[in-house]
Amino acid sequence: MSGTTKTIEFKIEGMDCGHCVKQIEATVGGLPGVEEVKVSLASNSASVTLYPEQISEATIFEAVEDAGFDVPR
Template identity: 50%
Template structure:
């Protein structure tokens, strides 16, 4: 399963890395791709969507699932 997220608040490479590492830390995540320029993240695996959003918001960024 692939979950596409819109991430807000990323302004630099450090932000992108922080979001990537937060998402990678969620149980059930297989792969993570984060693109700061587009504000998008793609996560594959069986992780709970709310857990993904929570991980990102705990780092201080906004996150929502793409419709």
């Protein structure tokens, strides 16, 4: 992929195990326009590197919520 990437960090509520982390990383990582995903159970947060011309922050938040977790805004 080409273009400029942007990294966003946001809180995720509802994670309680490593499986939750893997589920979110797989869900968000599979979205077109996402370069890298790092989810931290310890800080209940995620860092996502994305191509803003291909995917919006709202789309990422919705994917996390569709997986059964909350993204406080």
